Amino acid sequence: MLKQLTVLALITMALTWVLPSQAQAWSKFGHVLVCEIAYRQLTDDARDKLYALIENQSFEDEHGDQLYPSFNHGCLREDQVRQRPSEHYINYPRDWSRVDNAQCPGGRDCLLSAIELDAERLGDTSLPNDERLAAALALGHWIGDIHQPMHVSFSDDRGGNSVNKRGRCGASNLHAVWDRCLVERRVIFVREPANADEYAEFTPMYRAADWMIEDADPDAIMGWVATEPWEWAAESFDQIRQAEVQYCIKKGDACWYSETLRSYDGDEDNQRTVVMDEAYLDRFGPVVISRLTQAGYRLAATMEAALSD
Numbered sequence: 001m002l003k004q005l006t007v008l009a010l011i012t013m014a015l016t017w018v019l020p021s022q023a024q025a026w027s028k029f030g031h032v033l034v035c036e037i038a039y040r041q042l043t044d045d046a047r048d049k050l051y052a053l054i055e056n057q058s059f060e061d062e063h064g065d066q067l068y069p070s071f072n073h074g075c076l077r078e079d080q081v082r083q084r085p086s087e088h089y090i091n092y093p094r095d096w097s098r099v100d101n102a103q104c105p106g107g108r109d110c111l112l113s114a115i116e117l118d119a120e121r122l123g124d125t126s127l128p129n130d131e132r133l134a135a136a137l138a139l140g141h142w143i144g145d146i147h148q149p150m151h152v153s154f155s156d157d158r159g160g161n162s163v164n165k166r167g168r169c170g171a172s173n174l175h176a177v178w179d180r181c182l183v184e185r186r187v188i189f190v191r192e193p194a195n196a197d198e199y200a201e202f203t204p205m206y207r208a209a210d211w212m213i214e215d216a217d218p219d220a221i222m223g224w225v226a227t228e229p230w231e232w233a234a235e236s237f238d239q240i241r242q243a244e245v246q247y248c249i250k251k252g253d254a255c256w257y258s259e260t261l262r263s264y265d266g267d268e269d270n271q272r273t274v275v276m277d278e279a280y281l282d283r284f285g286p287v288v289i290s291r292l293t294q295a296g297y298r299l300a301a302t303m304e305a306a307l308s309d
Contacts, residue, residue: 037296186285
């Protein structure tokens with residue numbers, strides 16, 4: 001089971017490290033952003049332990065350099081190696097109206113089991129260094145994924161990949177709108193200085209982390225980190241069932257693929273199309289900001305617990 005933070009630890013972390021005055025789910029930008037926020041919230045002790053794992057890794061690139069020199073970019077690893085594909089999402093039945101437990105549907109591995117497993121691996125000091133580092137990087141990725149609503153969804157439409165999109169955004173489907181378009185158009189590139197065009201690729205993401213941490217409410221953070229992974233899944237599941245998201249059509253307690261199809265039948269002629277406009281981006285931009293911020297702080301709390309003596 002995941003190690004639980006005590007109330008004292010929660011209060012200490014929130015007040016000491018959170019208050020700014022005192023102190024592919026998501027695209028690559030989203031994942032790096034979540035792990036950047038989390039890294040900045042770690043205590044010195046936890047950060048030192050994480051840094052030791054990074055320093056002592058034997059993962060190397062073709063030039064003999066460390067493959068994962070930083071935690072935030074290392075959080076992209078699971079999308080690169082794709083060794084555990086079923087653990088990037090949770091598929092619930094369409095007739096479920098809410099998530100109220102920590103079980104993976106159908107007894108298969110999913111994000112919930114992945115988070116629990118890798119939190120345990122990270123905290124197990126008897127494991128080799130590389131296994132613990134891989135667990136830390138995977139944990140960062142999983143906690144990012146579980147906060148992306150389309151990763152807590154239905155299997156028949158592949159989490160919105162089979163819901164077409166036209167209009168704003170270069171994304172071709174609804175899943176991609178949430179993966180990338182909302183992140184780039186309403187998070188990463190929204191508070192840029194005049195010289196933003198001179199930034200390196202990930203600099204806008206670091207600047208976004210600055211203001212997202214500054215904007216985070218300490219009381220809200222206390223509530224975020226006091227919850228369990230299944231509750232994070234429940235939040236995402238509640239989000240995708242909202243009519244305004246246009247992911248599914250409510251029919252009683254169930255949420256159908258379309259007005260006439262309970263589940264997507266694989267026939268491209270029956271694919272739904274969502275019209276994407278600025279109003280949609282404006283409505284759900286704040287939701288994405290909230291989900292990314294929550295993911296960052298919850299990742300920090302989970303890592304603190306795993307790395308504590």
